[in-house]
Amino acid sequence: MLNGRDLRVDFFRGLALIFIFWDHIPHNPLAALTVRNFGFSDAAEIFVFLAGYAAVLAYGKIARRDGFMIASIKIWRRAWVLYVVHIFLLAVLMGIVFYANSHVETRDLVQDMGLQYFLSNPQQALTDELLLRFKPNLMDPLPLYIVLLMGLPLVLPMLLRKARYVVAVSLALYLMAPYWNLASQEGGVWFFNPVAWQFLFILGGALALHSQANPAINPRPLNRQPLFLGAVVYLLVTGLVAVSWKWPPLHDALIPQALGEQIYPISKTNLSPLRLLHFLALVYVVAKLVPHSQWLNQWVAQQLCRMGRYSLEVFCLGVILAPLADMLNALGDDAWPVQVFSAVSGVGVMALLALWLDWNKRLGLPPSAMK
Template identity: 80%
Template sequence: MLNGRDHRIDFFRGLALIFIFWDHIPHNPLAELTVRNFGFSDAAEIFVFLAGYAAVLAYGKIAQRDGFLVASVKILRRAWVLYVVHIFLLAVLMGIVFFANSHVETRDLVQEMGLQYFLSNPQQALTDELLLRFKPNLMDPLPLYIVLLLGLPLALPMLLRNARYVVGVSLVLYLLAPVWNLAAQEGGVWFFNPMAWQFLFILGGAAAIHGQRAKAPETRPLSRQPLFVGAAAYLLITGLLALSWKWPQVHDAIMPLWLGEHLYPISKTNLSPVRLLHFLALAYVAARLIPHSGWLNNWFARQTRRMGRYSLEVFCLGVILAPLADMLNALGGDGLVMQLFSALMGVGIMAVLAGWLDWNKRLGKPVKVPAAP
């Protein structure tokens, strides 16, 4: 039987939302602190993996309690809500970008955000929007999540019975990803290829099921566990390599030519194996080093957990705030103080929204009246 909510999942989902917001603001100095600067993967992998983890944990519990039909209906209803939110969010984003572009004279924000297609061909763009083919910058994760949720009812029954078979089929689809992607506007393809990223989503679901099973505790120290040592070594090597990208001369000195020819380009669209391996190593090391409780009760962890708990609403707000922060920075001359202010203020607003949603949810709960003696 699947158990209740894991607060660590909420925390890291909230942290991924902060990283995504910072990464979406051009020239943001705080983006230098996000995970993408210290390895091959970034916050997108964290978000998709934990989305699979949370979805299987939540809907698997419903399937075990009420049956797979009820769970499937709830999954499809959630996918429909996400679809409606996607349409509405894109309309709001376009309005904000057009407004910001009218106030920023030094840059073409419409072009940078990938909205020129809408101005040149509005009728086709609206059709593509309904078909999830029109995805300007910042809008790619939501259509991906919709497609992944639509496939979950097919995978959930077997995931709960024998997750290994589902992971095997998912792996085959992942290997086919470079030759199979969905169409996007103007003859393009999806930036996040669902054929590739579904594997990470399924791995998250399988990890949720595996984590619920009772396991004998590992008694050996971490330094004597080959898997942990190998994962930590891979993180160290890829972290140093990623840092060297900031200094091309250093990178050329430490990177053998033959290795660079096989390593690059590191595809995010098709979730390159070295990206996938980096995230899995990061998740494994973090799971082994980070304790389950205690630290989750400090103030920052509580705010971040709350943001992760309402990830859809907070993500949508971050999409809206990113171009506004970019406009504010441009109007302020792209000074360091303004850049820090806009990045931190955006996170503060996202935290306030999560706090309000949490308060509103608790307000709607019925009060439990104690039974009369």
């Protein structure tokens, strides 16, 4: 804990940022180490869940201290800043991709990044950008977070008083997700359906409030806690299924055709119940197995915690670095040493940004606050 802050939250946000970055670099061998390879959920769930956790803690504290109106104004001001950042980031991303595409002959980066819509219909694409409907690859999480943050003031008062009612309403909306989504470019829909993903955001916020009011204390050993054992079994089974996707004969042996027709596709857009259950089981098991301890003071953990504290800034940098890493890999003929170098170097640059932001923030603090 640091000034009442759960460093595990920062640590796993930082880890999720690395996973998101690695997952978005084509042919990156280090992407085989990310969480998406060992279950039904991936780093996107970590990012959204912990965003809700952190947002409700931060703005809930402001609401209790200064009132809901002040908290709402600060939330909407933050959402506006992120909206401006989204537009600026998209412009930078397009500039990088168009430049890189003219120097890379082995593949079409414009096509890979989903920017051909801008080339074919630039005026409509610019309009859709302002309406959050034009979202090339890598850009989907930020508009989702903007929409979720915009809606937070509507539920924050009740969330602080009767969180279970908010969770119940959120669950009802989640169940409607297959029938309701926001419009995207060219008649499509949002890749991250806000109607579905708001449930994970709300669950994160509700857990933050519950953890503050009810510290988890269970004297029974873990091997005598049925919920923990059930979560572990589900993680092991889904992990085996996810690994089997790389070996079709193994998958066919594990998943009969009749069962496959029932569980597939495991929708990421609408946050399939199987994905949601996998992530919640993962959260529960990790919370039980990973305690508050000195390991968070180790150098590597400190770097990840720092990245997690500045998650949105680091995420935006990762969006820019991913196509640059892809360009470097293509120029290096996709040799694995080049791929590993670009992936590791990108993480280093993201860590340096977090270090600079932390140093810059400390410059404005009084000496007593820096102790």
